[in-house]
Amino acid sequence: MKYAKNILETIGNTPLVQLNSVTKEIDALVLAKVETFNPGNSVKDRMALKMIEDAEADGRLKPGGTIIEGTSGNTGMGLALAAIVKGYKCIFVISDKQSKEKMDILRAVGAEVIVCPTNVEPEDPRSYYSVSKRLGAETPNSWYVNQYDNPSNAIAHYEQTGPEIWEQTEGKITHFVVGVGTGGTVSGTAKFLKEQNPDIKIWGVDTYGSVFKKYHETGVFDENEIYPYITEGIGEDILPKNVDFSLIDGFTKVTDKDAAVYTRKIAKEEGIFVGNSAGSAIKGLLQLKEHFTKDDVVVVLFHDHGSRYVGKMFNDDWMRDRGFLEEEIKTAADLINNHKERVLVSAQTEELISHAIERMKEYKISQLPVKDVNGFVGSVDETDLLHHYISDKNIANKPIKEIMGKPYPIVKKTAKIDEISKLISKENEAVLVDLENGNHHIITKYDIISAI
Incomplete structure (x- = not known):
């Protein structure tokens, strides 16, 4: 009979799959190393098990111990699976930009999950780097993994991922393209492949807000390049020891x-349900297309599974809120499409200014059209309210008509976006849309910015 003695024996030997549609602009044969076939659905299973086994061997991890790590989710999953089989506890520290699915999955496999803010410096005591280090020092019988600097991370890929790709391509691989985060995957795999054939080119995929590309090209660690970004699993605001820049031929962002x-x-085009870093890898591959010829064999690594991003990249509302959805917006009707079901919030001329302030706070809006029995006759916005309040603290009990500005222009649903944008200025914060059924909706500067 053929069977695995436990789930850990199913790690590795993931398939290479030819890509046909998303890479049609590239002449070369493009093969995806689909790491979602690992039991924890990511490439991190490989190094998680290797790091644990090496820590067991040299006594850093003792029976009944607690595994502590800062993770974006996937390393935590790999560590948790191994911990279940081997009898360890897990505490994982994760940043708040990671998907809820990742956090829920880690809790589902028995880990304690601590969430830290993303937008802080690595040295900040609230960062997930600092919190995981502190827990490692304070927790009895614990082992702090530190995947960024742990050499077992890269060794796992030197021993497994590199040899698998070499064997699967029969040594014909010419380029390896992979997102770079902790650096273990790119460095370990590259080291093995270049030992077999020094001419193999290694390309790292980086993201904006990360320091890798500029540091590789100039040797300068530019803190001005560091800012928050959405992409998960790649890029860093530190230089992990596992990133061996000498093995990487170049980066693309x-x-x-x-x-x-x-x-x-x-x-949608390949039928391969993978995560956010795979999208980065494919776009990076397309940005590098001039480096490939029809005789090349290009391997791109897909890190993790799409199920961890159902609430993010695979959610239309999430994509739309960030302006990522490829929608053609031409008219007023298109601009209000995302919020057309909401009732227009307005105020009456005889209402007190305090009512307008409360309404703005309740609905989290910055401006209000003002009506009387004949229709729209004015407007108020938070800037005007602030200026009036500073000059007169008793303003709250006055009627809105005493401070209201001009009414907002009204356009038809078919009005073009360029026509609408010209109507919005410092003096005019919004435009009203006539819905032709006696109702109106509002378009603000935010709607215009989101559309472009």
Whole structure:
């Protein structure tokens, strides 16, 4: 009989799958190393088990111990599966930009999950780097994994991922393209492949807000490049020891929007349901297309599974809120499509200014059209209210008509976006849309910005 003695024996030997649609602009044969076939649905299963086994061997991890790690989710999953089989506890520290699905999955496999803010410096005591280190120092009988600097991370890919790709391509691979985060996958795989054939080119995919590309090209760690980004699993605001820049031939950067859009394309055009970093990898691959010829064999690695991003890249509302959805917006009707079911919030001329202030706070809006029995006759916005309040603290009990500005222009549903944008200025904060049924809706500067 053929069977695995436990789930850990199913790690590795993931398939290479030819890509046909999303890479049609590229002449070369493009093969995806689909790491979602690992039991934890990501490439991180490989190094998670290797790091645990090496820690067991040298006594860093003792029987009944607690595994502590800062993770974006996938390493935590791999560590948790191994911990279940081997009898360890897990505490994982994760940043709040990671998907809810990742957090829920980690809790589902028995881990304690601590969520930390993303938008803080790595040295900040609230960062997930700092919190995981502190827990490692404070928790009895614990082992802090530190995947960023743990050499077992890269060794796992030197021993497994590299040899698998070499064997599966019969040594014909010419390029390896992969997103770079902790650096273990790219460095370990690259080291093995270049030992077999030094001419194999290794390309790292980076994201905007990360330091890798510029550091590789200039040797400068530019803190001005560091800012929050949405893409998960790749890019860093630190330089992990596992990133061996000498093995990487070059980097290309991919935007958050392109990463999200191409993640969805892979699912719809190839039938491969993978995560956000795979979208980055494919867009990066397309950005590098001039480097490939028809005789090349290009392997691109897909890190993790799309199920961890159902509430994000695979959710239309999430995509639309960030301006990532590829929708053609031409008219007023298109601009209000996302919120057309909401009732227009307005105020009456005789209402007190305090009512307008409360309404703005309740609905989290910055402006209100003002009506009387004849229709729209004025408007108020938060800037005007602030200026009036500073000059007169008793303003709250005055009627709105005493401070209201001009009424907002009214356009038809068919009005073009360029026509509408010209109507919005410092003096005029919004435009009303006539819905032709006696109702109106509002278009603000935010709607215009979101559309472009």
